[in-house]
Amino acid sequence: MLAIHASGLAKTYSGAFGRRPQEALRGVDLDVSEGTAFGLIGPNGAGKTTFVKAILGLVRPSAGVARLLGGDPGDPRPRARVGYLPERLQFPPALDARAILRSVARLKRLRDPEAAIDRRIDELGLAEVASRRAGTYSKGMRQRLGLACALLGAPALLVLDEPTDGLDPLARVEVRNLLARELARGATLFLNSHLLSETERVCTRIGILVGGRIVREGALDAMRESTSRWAVRFDGNAQAQPLAAAGFSPAARGEGWTFDGEPPALNEALERARRSGALLVELSRESRDLEAVLQDAVGVPR
Amino acid sequence: MMVLAIAQDLLAEARSRRWVLAFLAAATLVLAAVAVGLRFEVVDGALAATRLFGGDLRSDVRSVDVALRPLFVATSYVVFYGGLVFGIVATADFAPTLLAPGRIEPLLALPLRRWHVLAGTFLGVELLVLAAALYGGAGVFVLLWIKTGVANAGPLAAAASAAVAFAPVYAAMLATALVARSAALSAGSGLLILVAGIVAGNRAVIAELFQPGASRAVFVGLTAILPRLSSLGRIGAAVSADAPVAAGALLALVAGTAVFALAILAIGVDRFDRKDF
Numbered sequence: 200m201l202a203i204h205a206s207g208l209a210k211t212y213s214g215a216f217g218r219r220p221q222e223a224l225r226g227v228d229l230d231v232s233e234g235t236a237f238g239l240i241g242p243n244g245a246g247k248t249t250f251v252k253a254i255l256g257l258v259r260p261s262a263g264v265a266r267l268l269g270g271d272p273g274d275p276r277p278r279a280r281v282g283y284l285p286e287r288l289q290f291p292p293a294l295d296a297r298a299i300l301r302s303v304a305r306l307k308r309l310r311d312p313e314a315a316i317d318r319r320i321d322e323l324g325l326a327e328v329a330s331r332r333a334g335t336y337s338k339g340m341r342q343r344l345g346l347a348c349a350l351l352g353a354p355a356l357l358v359l360d361e362p363t364d365g366l367d368p369l370a371r372v373e374v375r376n377l378l379a380r381e382l383a384r385g386a387t388l389f390l391n392s393h394l395l396s397e398t399e400r401v402c403t404r405i406g407i408l409v410g411g412r413i414v415r416e417g418a419l420d421a422m423r424e425s426t427s428r429w430a431v432r433f434d435g436n437a438q439a440q441p442l443a444a445a446g447f448s449p450a451a452r453g454e455g456w457t458f459d460g461e462p463p464a465l466n467e468a469l470e471r472a473r474r475s476g477a478l479l480v481e482l483s484r485e486s487r488d489l490e491a492v493l494q495d496a497v498g499v500p501r
Numbered sequence: 502m503m504v505l506a507i508a509q510d511l512l513a514e515a516r517s518r519r520w521v522l523a524f525l526a527a528a529t530l531v532l533a534a535v536a537v538g539l540r541f542e543v544v545d546g547a548l549a550a551t552r553l554f555g556g557d558l559r560s561d562v563r564s565v566d567v568a569l570r571p572l573f574v575a576t577s578y579v580v581f582y583g584g585l586v587f588g589i590v591a592t593a594d595f596a597p598t599l600l601a602p603g604r605i606e607p608l609l610a611l612p613l614r615r616w617h618v619l620a621g622t623f624l625g626v627e628l629l630v631l632a633a634a635l636y637g638g639a640g641v642f643v644l645l646w647i648k649t650g651v652a653n654a655g656p657l658a659a660a661a662s663a664a665v666a667f668a669p670v671y672a673a674m675l676a677t678a679l680v681a682r683s684a685a686l687s688a689g690s691g692l693l694i695l696v697a698g699i700v701a702g703n704r705a706v707i708a709e710l711f712q713p714g715a716s717r718a719v720f721v722g723l724t725a726i727l728p729r730l731s732s733l734g735r736i737g738a739a740v741s742a743d744a745p746v747a748a749g750a751l752l753a754l755v756a757g758t759a760v761f762a763l764a765i766l767a768i769g770v771d772r773f774d775r776k777d778f
Contacts (some may be wrong), residue, residue: 212777255610258777279612287603291510293517302510332517348607358610370732467602 200269202356202387204230207263208413210249222251225411226263231404233355236378238393238419239401240493246411247391248286250295253361255283268356279307282349286360286391288341296325296344299333300351307352319347322377324370338365346374350366350381356421357381360391375401395489405489406481407496423486429458429465432481433472441475457485503613506620508628511595515629520591524633534639539648561675562750569649570742576641577659577737583661584634585670591633592626592671593688596678605778611612616770623675623766630667634660662733665755669728670694672765680774698730728758 202210210224216378223246231237239247252263256272270277290299297316304312319327323343333344342365349357362378363371378401382388392398398405399419406416415422431447432455439449446468447456458465469479487495515521516599599605599622608618612634638660646652670691677690700707704724739746 252606253776255606257606257609259740259775275612275614281610283607283610285603285606288607289603291514291598293514298513302506302513302704303611305506305509306608308612320726374507416511419731 200233201230201266201311202233202235202268203229203237203389204266205254206227207252207316208250208253208260208265209262210246210253210258211261222411224253224260224263227408227411227413227422229406229416231387231389234382235386235404236382236390236402237404237406238390238398239406239408240392240398240489241408242497244495245351245408247408248360250408251358251389251391255281255358265363272494280355282351282354282357282359284345284349284357284359286364288345290333290336290341290344293332295328295332296320296329296347299344300347303348305353309352312351315351315353319350323347324373337369339370342366343370346377352378353384354386356387358389358391358423361393362390363392363394363397371397394420394496395493399489405492409497415492419489422482422492427459427461428485429460430481430483430485431458431469431479434478434480437472437477438475440490442472445469445471445475447472456483503617504621504624507613507618508625511622511625512629515591515595515625518591519631520526521633523743524587524591525636528633528637528640532637532644536644536648569645569653573645573653573655573741574738576645577655577699578734580634580638580641580656580659581663581666581734581737583637584630584660585667587633588626588630588663588667589670589674589688589691589695592629593674593691594684595626596622596675597682597684597687600678600682602778609778615773619675619766619770619773623671626671627668629662630671631660633663634663653741658740659734659737662736665758666698666728666730666733668762669698669758669765672769673760676765676769676772679769679776695730696726697724697727700724701727702729702731702734704729726761728761729754730758733758765768 205227208224208227208229209222212221212223214220222360225246227246227250229250232348234408241247245249249258252271253260256265256267256268265272268280270279272278286476294302297320300316300319301312309315320326322336323346325340325343325347328340330409333341336344336392342362346359349359356470366374376398378388383431388401390398391401403419404417405422407414430450433442442456446460447458450456450457458468460468469482599618601610604683611617635657640658641656642652642654673694674687674691678687702725704721707724708717708721711720735748736751736754738744
């Protein structure tokens with residue numbers, strides 16, 4: 200079953216006072232299966248937050264269809280199974296964390312809310328500040344509280360917009376572990392983040408949104424794998440000149456060589472290298488980081 | 502259920518707000534000061550003397566319930582208009598704060614309908630204003646009862662009237678906040694409805710000031726749809742003065758006020774439903 204389905208989803212914000220209408224989404228087609236850890240990445244202004252808001256029913260699409268856990272985003276029933284952490288987060292400043300969590304639990308109609316609240320307070324490291332007014336919280340504490348609210352009630356789908364924003368490195372590790380536990384429980388994770396390294400570590404599928412359109416979507420490993428670049432390592436006695444003549448280039452990072460070409464050309468180049476006395480030690484498709492994948496998708500020269 | 506939950510959250514937040522606490526402290530201080538400073542000398546049901554902080558206010562010997570009617574009427578007006586002004590000032594930023602980016606999105610992502618948020622906020626604010634007006638009204642009622650031996654329900658009636666009159670005022674404030682998220686504009690629209698409601702309550706008298714013809718017809722037409730808030734204010738005063746209150750007229754007044762408030766709320770709900778966050 201699909202946790203999120205978008206078909207031809209478009210959103211144009213009408214321009215008030217004579218301003219030009221702004222097209223945030225231009226026909227997004229995207230399916231996210233249940234149990235997946237999906238990361239939506241893209242440059243600023245690509246429409247990521249608008250997409251998240253459209254699937255949660257916070258903005259009304261100008262065209263297309265959005266489905267949330269098989270239901271209409273405007274219907275409270277599917278939203279009862281969703282935990283959402285927005286990018287910008289504000290809490291009633293006069294209330295403490297426990298009161299805020301109680302309010303969320305009440306609105307989510309949780310049974311036995313106190314046990315769930317205690318568990319999330321412990322998990323997110325909020326025990327020491329749970330009775331302090333939220334207005335006195337640091338950004339990191341607010342983020343932890345936001346996560347606790349989103350996770351309350353063990354939702355089937357977690358929609359998290361920059362979940363580790365404002366957290367220190369150790370807290371980020373804690374949150375990653377927490378998300379891994381949620382995934383192991385069977386929850387679906389939809390992550391919208393600028394932090395590509397975080398997305399890489401947590402997500403197994405990626406969608407790249409550029410200019411209001413999904414330009415690439417698929418398994419993270421497949422996207423990172425180059426189709427025509429190979430990483431090659433020869434033994435220490437290999438001579439650089441014959442390798443370069445055979446078509447190999449020194450790798451940009453670390454030791455080794457790279458080769459750009461399809462398998463037949465690669466085999467010919469390896470044959471020439473062997474004839475020059477070089478012994479092949481390691482061969483693999485070059486794996487790119489998500490930054491390179493994004494740069495390729497956006498069309499930024501590297 | 503969801504509406505009550507939203508109202509409950511609003512009241513929990515209000516309990517910690519400086520404006521609300523300041524009002525309660527100020528009302529308590531005023532009541533305490535009056536309790537200490539005001540002295541009535543009642544002899545066999547007649548008011549022999551009145552002293553405020555030691556100074557003589559009146560020396561005529563009259564039946565105490567008759568003698569104190571102006572005081573009860575005045576306190577009823579204070580409770581009524583004081584309750585309304587407190588409501589406008591203390592609750593002006595509730596809706597703008599609730600609608601703030603980062604606060605409204607996670608709320609609307611919860612399993613509720615948008616109208617629940619507006620109805621819950623409206624209900625919570627109404628309960629808050631009713632509680633505040635009743636606090637002041639009941640304080641005055643008890644104070645004067647102890648001091649004079651006369652139990653006059655005027656201040657209590659004024660508190661209830663204030664809560665009814667605040668409904669269209671806050672409906673307008675809420676609807677304004679949905680258009681422009683500003684506490685000042687929200688309070689401004691509430692004050693505008695209050696003033697318009699005072700004018701509407703006195704429309705028969707004010708209409709006489711217009712030349713008969715088009716201008717008077719326009720004034721009468723425009724004020725016909727407005728809630729007659731000053732008429733509601735006169736209910737407490739009438740109860741204080743032991744004047745009769747016609748049940749039919751009272752019912753029509755309350756119903757008219759409620760219809761106006763619901764109409765404004767319906768416009769607000771429609772706007773809220775179509776709004777992107």
